[in-house]
Every structure is written in structure tokens, then in C-alpha cells.
Amino acid sequence: MSILLRPFQGFNAEEGRNIGLYIGGIMAYKFGLETMNACMSGVFLNRLSNGTGQLWTGAQSVNLVCQCLGSLLVGPLIKRMTAARLLTTAIILFGIVILLMPILEGATGGSIPGYYANLKGSQTKSTWGSWTPYLIFLIYPLAGVFHGMVELMRRVIPAEIVGGDAVKLRRMDALVHVCYEITGTVGALFSPYWISYFGWGYAVTIMPIAFAVAACMWFFLKPSDAKLSALEKFKADNKSEGIFKDLGRVFYSYFYSIWVGIRMVCTQRALVWLIPAYSLALIHHRYLENTLFPFYAKSELKNSDLQNILTGGSNFGELLGAMTVLALAKHVKTPIPFLRLDSVFILVVWILPYINVPADNVLGFVWSLTPVAAIISFGWASGDVSLAAYVQSRLTGIESNDQHTSPLAAVMSFLYVTYLVGYFILANVMATVRDNWKGPSKELYIWIGGVMMTLAGAIVFASTFIPRGAFALNPDPDSIRFNDDEFKSAPIDGSDDEATVDAEEKKKSGADVVELMVA
Numbered sequence: 001m002s003i004l005l006r007p008f009q010g011f012n013a014e015e016g017r018n019i020g021l022y023i024g025g026i027m028a029y030k031f032g033l034e035t036m037n038a039c040m041s042g043v044f045l046n047r048l049s050n051g052t053g054q055l056w057t058g059a060q061s062v063n064l065v066c067q068c069l070g071s072l073l074v075g076p077l078i079k080r081m082t083a084a085r086l087l088t089t090a091i092i093l094f095g096i097v098i099l100l101m102p103i104l105e106g107a108t109g110g111s112i113p114g115y116y117a118n119l120k121g122s123q124t125k126s127t128w129g130s131w132t133p134y135l136i137f138l139i140y141p142l143a144g145v146f147h148g149m150v151e152l153m154r155r156v157i158p159a160e161i162v163g164g165d166a167v168k169l170r171r172m173d174a175l176v177h178v179c180y181e182i183t184g185t186v187g188a189l190f191s192p193y194w195i196s197y198f199g200w201g202y203a204v205t206i207m208p209i210a211f212a213v214a215a216c217m218w219f220f221l222k223p224s225d226a227k228l229s230a231l232e233k234f235k236a237d238n239k240s241e242g243i244f245k246d247l248g249r250v251f252y253s254y255f256y257s258i259w260v261g262i263r264m265v266c267t268q269r270a271l272v273w274l275i276p277a278y279s280l281a282l283i284h285h286r287y288l289e290n291t292l293f294p295f296y297a298k299s300e301l302k303n304s305d306l307q308n309i310l311t312g313g314s315n316f317g318e319l320l321g322a323m324t325v326l327a328l329a330k331h332v333k334t335p336i337p338f339l340r341l342d343s344v345f346i347l348v349v350w351i352l353p354y355i356n357v358p359a360d361n362v363l364g365f366v367w368s369l370t371p372v373a374a375i376i377s378f379g380w381a382s383g384d385v386s387l388a389a390y391v392q393s394r395l396t397g398i399e400s401n402d403q404h405t406s407p408l409a410a411v412m413s414f415l416y417v418t419y420l421v422g423y424f425i426l427a428n429v430m431a432t433v434r435d436n437w438k439g440p441s442k443e444l445y446i447w448i449g450g451v452m453m454t455l456a457g458a459i460v461f462a463s464t465f466i467p468r469g470a471f472a473l474n475p476d477p478d479s480i481r482f483n484d485d486e487f488k489s490a491p492i493d494g495s496d497d498e499a500t501v502d503a504e505e506k507k508k509s510g511a512d513v514v515e516l517m518v519a
Contacts, residue, residue, distance in 0.1 A: 010167075010168060010171065011162065011168065011172075014222065015161055015162050015168075017222070018161045018221050018222060019161060019162075019172060019175070019176075021217045021218065021220055021221050022157065022161065022176065022217075022218065022221060023175070023176055023179045023180075024214075024217045025087075025091075025213075025214035025215070025216075025217035025218040026154070026176060026179065026180050026214070027179050027180065027182070027183040028183075028210045028211070028213040028214040028217070029091065029150065029210065029211060029214040030180050030181075030183045030184045030187060031183045031184075031186070031187040031206075031210050032187075032206055032207040032208075032209070032210025032211055032214075033184075033187075033207065033210075034184060034187035034188045034190075034191050034308065034311070035187070035191045035194065035195060035203050035204055035206055035207060036098070036143075036204060036207060037289070037290055037294070037307075037311075038191060038192075038195055038200075038294075038304070038305060038307055038308045038311075039101070039195060039200040039201075039203050039204050040059070040136055040140055041056055041290075041294045041304060041307070042122060042195070042200040042304045042305065043133045043136060043200050043201075044056040044059060044133055044136060045294065045298050045304050046123060046200075046298075046304060047128065047133045048133055056294070056431065057291065057427040057428050057430075057431035058137075058428070059136050059137055059140050060140075060290065060291075060424075060427055061424045061427065061428060062137060062140065062141045062144070063140045063141050063143070063144035063147075064144065064420040064421075064423060064424045065141070065144070065420075065424070066141040066142070066143075066144030066145045066147075066148065067144045067145070067147055067148030067151070067416075067420055068148065068416075068417045068420050068421070069144075069145055069148065070090075070144065070145040070146060070147065070148025070149040070152070071148040071149065071151065071152035071413050071416045071417060071420075072257060072258060072413050072417065073145075073149060074086070074149055074152045074153060074156065074409050074413060075253065075257030075260075075261075075409040075410050075413055076253030076256075076257060078153075078156065078409055079253070082221075082223045083153065083156070083157050083160050083221065083223065084218055084219060084220070084221035084222075084223065086149070086153060087150065087153050087157070087215075087218045087221075088215045088218050088219045090146045090149040090150050090153070091146070091150055091211045091214050091215045091218065092211065092212070092215050093146045094143055094146035094147060094150065094207075094211055095207060095208035095211035095212060095215075096208070097139060097142045097143045097146065098139070098143055098204050098207045098208055098211075099205075099208045100139050101139055101201060101204050102201055102202050102204060102205045104129060104131040104135065104201070105129040105131065105199070105201025105202055106129070106201075106202075107129070107131075108129035108130040108131040109129055109130055110127060110128055110129030110130075110131075110199065110201045110202070111126075111127045111199075112127065112197070112198050112199060112202055113127045113196070113197065113198070113199050114197060115196075115197060122195050122196050122198075122199045122200050122203075122304075122305055123303070123304075124199075127199055128199070128201070129201055148416075148420075151416070152409070152412060152413060152416055155388050155391075155392075155412045155416070156392075156408055156409050156412055158172050158173055158176070158388070158389075158392055159392040159393075159395075159408055160223070161221075165393070166333070166389065166390075166393035167329055167330060169388075169389040169392050169393050170325060170326075170329040170385075170386060170389040171326060171329045172389075173325070173385045173386075173388050173389045173392075174322050174323070174325040174326035174329060174385050174389075175322075175326060177318065177319075177321075177322030177325070177381065177384075177385045178319060178322040178323050178326060180318075180322075181315050181316070181318040181319035181322055181381070182319055184312075184315035184318070184319075185312050185315040185316045185319060187315075188308045188309070188311040188312035188314075188315050189308070189309060189312035191203070191305075191308045192305045192306060192308045192309055194206065195305050195308070196305055257409065257410040257413060258410070258413070258414065258417075260407060260410040260411075261410035261411050261412075261413055261414025261415075262414055264395075264407065264410065264411050264414075265411055265414055265415065269466065269467060269468065270394075270467055270468075271391075271394075271411070272466065273463045273464070273466035273467055273470075274387070274391065274415055275415070275418055275463075276459050276460060276462075276463035277335070277339055277383075277387065277460055277463045277464060278384075278387050278391075278415050278419070279415050279416075279418040279419040279422060280419075280422065280456055280459055280460055280463075281339065281342060281380055281383055281384065281387075281456075281460050282380075282384065282419040282423075283419050283422045283423045283426060283456065284346065284380075284452075284453055284456040284457070284460075285377065285380045285384075286419070286423055287423060287426055287427065287430070287452075287453075288314065288349070288373075288376060288377075288453070289310075289311050289314055290427075291426075291427050291430060291431070292349075292445075292448065292449055293307040293310045293311060293314075293373075294307045295434055295448070296310070296352060296445065297310070297366075299441045299444075300357050300441065300442070301357060301362055301365075301366055302362065303362065306362070306363070306366045309366050309367060309370065310366065310369060310370065310373050311373070312370060313369065313370025313371065313372070313373035313374045313377075314373040314374065314376065314377040315377070316370070316374045316377075317373060317374030317375060317376065317377030317378040317381065318377045318378070318380070318381035319381075320374065320378050320381075321338075321377065321378045321379065321380070321381030321382035321383075321384075321385065322381055322382070322385050324338075324378075324382050325338070325382050325385045325386050331474075332386065332474060333474070333475070333476055334386065334390060334474075334475050334476075335382075335383050335384075335386035335387040335390055336464045336467075336470055336474075336475055337473065337474055338379065338382035338383040338386055339379075339383040339387075339460055339461070339463075339464050340461055340464055341379045341382065341383075342379030342380050342382070342383045342457070342460065343379070343457040343458065343460050343461035344379070344457070344461075345375050345376055345378060345379035346376055346379065346380075346453050346454070346456070346457040347453075347454060347457065348372055348375045348376050349372075349376060349449050349450055349453045350449070350450040350454075351372055352372075352445045352449050352450070353442050353443060353444075353445040353446045353449060353450060354442075355369075391408070391411060391412065391415075392408060395407050395408040395411060426452075430448045430452065433447065433448055434448060
């Protein structure tokens, strides 16, 4: 029993309970989510014949716009309800929207393919429903709104559970990510068999089931006394004046949160580097799993469902990255070393254009590629986990000081929206290149794989040198040198001599300065 509880050491009983419930819900959520991209892309890339690359990225683009909307709604909504209520509502609505797909499949004559050798059951045309794949343009964006809300809440809720303690946040973020990726790896490796047996239309039924389990667990998350007090104060200060005025406040808070996020990130050297370091790193990771793997599975492996085996390898790499952060939480205090490692590991993608696919053993070949996906994602995951903890620890102290939005949610929303916009542009450009490519298909991956990912890695690597003191191999975020630009706009304790202030006082005063910028 002591071994099982060891990851929860350092947290009090209430924090441990909430972390356990949150992890249980996030594992169920991730297990269900692994089927969505393969099923949606499978319908588009196989049931349509012309311009499939651009059509699929077009559907992804609309989905991303809706994810932007959903993520930005979190800022004002989290001031009006508890994290548990917001998460539970979003995940239930997400599941209801996805349920439309199997309903359409059954209503138009679709059937379950059953077992097929080589995992090609979903490609049996006689089992397809007759509904038009263009309806994905309705289902996918609606799901995107609630997907964006859940994904943004994942980046905000750790600070609500354990507060602003940087070590606790790194440990919790890493622990959550470890469990998240264990389930993701199992789900991704299991989903090709599930999808082949049930077909693209029916396989997504697992999502509402898994999301219902997640909702049941998240419903019992207990908010902190500080959060409950903040909600009571907000309700007392913002009494209802009718539905139209209340909606007007929400819309105002929505756009205000965008402004807060932009201003806080873009006016501080200690945060501005996160635009390329966080958003671009997330772009190249999502591009790998959501665009490059589907294209490669369709054109080179001749089976769209095999993309999830590659995604399983990627998830396993993320698991190893999160475990590394958990083990080094007290020793590596910033995400900078991990981001530099990510920039190097990403070069492994150059293997794809130069490796031959054996015609007689495609399934064995794709399993041999999983270490490649794992290496690439190891660096990204370690950087992403520590980046999230870094932002949470720096902004948690000002959570209750703005009546319109949560500053932490505003910053994370801005970074997340930056990623979505960047991915929207990149995916559309790469899809156009793919659909118009006239040469050998393998050479295509030199450009949409090797060159593109190398450029992204170079930019992320360069961005890690922007903060002061970042030329160190393992920078200390609590040092005056690392943070002096962050606190230059306000003297501490009435003194203009910032050099005399110790690291702990500067860390505490950081919240005051950011609060001044928000006000």
C-alpha cells in the first residue's frame, strides 16, 4: 500500500483525494478520445475521393476555431462556477455531440464489419452507412467547443487543487501526465482493433461511455475554501440583472480575457518566450499525430487505421517524458532543458522519407516505427508538463484579484489559441502540398515531415534563450537574474534597489506586478 501511495506523498489528504478523482476522470477521458481522430479522418480520407487532404484539414480547421471559442469561454465561466461543475458539464455535452455519429450510421443502414485480417474491417464498403461524410463539418466543430473547454481546464485545474507551490505543481502535472499517457498508449494501441471490428461510424460509441465515467468522477471534486469564498464574493458583487445583461457580462468577460492574456504574455520577457516555446512545440506535436500520421498511414501503409499504432508509440514517449519530469521535479526547475532536448529529438522524423515499407508485413513494420514516434514525443511531453507547471506557479497568486476573468486561464487560453491558429495555418498549407504533390509519395515526407519539423525545432530551441539567465544549462527560475525584467515595473518594499531583494520575496511580489498589469 505504501508503494501505491508514494506518488501522493507531499500532498495533504484533501489534495490527494482530488488528485485521485481528477486522474481517474482524465484517464477515462483519454481512453475514449483516442478513437476520435482515427474515426473522423477515416471517414474523410476513405469515403471521399477528391481533395481529401484539404477536406480533412478543412474539417480540422473548423474544429480548431471552435476549440478556440471553447477554450476562451473557460476564463469568464470559471469565475462563475467551480472547476468540477464546469468540467462535468463540458465532458457530458462533448459525449452527447459525438453520439450523433453512431446514430447517423445506424439510421442509414450501416452495420458492424466484425473481425477482418490485417485490421481492414472498417474499409469494407458494404458495411458503411449512406450518410454523407460532409456532416462531419457539423459534428466535429460542435465537439470542438467542448473539447477546447476540457483541454484548457486540464491546464488550469492543477493550480486549483494544489495552489501555487511550484514543486507540488510539477509533481502533480507529471503524475497526471503519466497516468494520462498510460491510458492513451493502451487506448491508441487498442483502437485499431476496435475500429476495424466496429467500423468508423460505430467505434466512437466508446467515447460517450468513457466520458460519462469521467463526468461521474469529476463531479465529486471538492473545491478549496478559497475558491468557494471567491465564488460567493463574485455572486455578491455581480447579482443577476436579467438574462440579457448577464449574457452581456459573459461576452465582455470573454473578450476581456483575450486582452488580459495578450497583455500579460506579450509585455513580459519572462513570459513572452512561451509563445514559440509552448505554442509552437504543441503545434508540431499535434501536427505529428493529427496530420502527418494519418497522411502516412493512408499513402504509405495503405490503411488509415494503422495511424493509431503510431499514436500509441507517441503516447508511450509522452509517458516516459512525464515520468522523467516527475523524477526530476526538485532538480530541473524550468522547462528549458526539456525543450532543448525536444528540439534535438524531433530530428528523428527524418527516418520516414528514407525507410521502405515491406508489402508482405505492413503490420509488423508499423509496430517497428513506434520507437520513432516515442522518441519524438518524449522531448515534447517533458517540456509540456514542466511548462504548464511553470505558468501555473507564476500566476496562481493573482487568481482571485480580477472580477472578469482568471488571469491564469486568460494566459493559458491565449497560448492555447495561438497554438490552434498556428496549427490551422500549418495543417492547411501541408494538406495543399500533399494534394498537389506530383512526385514520388515518399519524397513528399522530406518536406511535410523532415524540413517542417526541423524548422519548428530550431525556433523552439532559439526561444529558450529569451529569458534572462537562460544561457545556463539548468536555469533557476527563482533567481533575480532570471526574473529581474518581470518585476522591474514595481519597487518592492518601497525600495528601488531590486538587487537587494532575495529570491523568495521577488517570487511573492511577481503576482503583485502581474496584477498591476491586469488592472
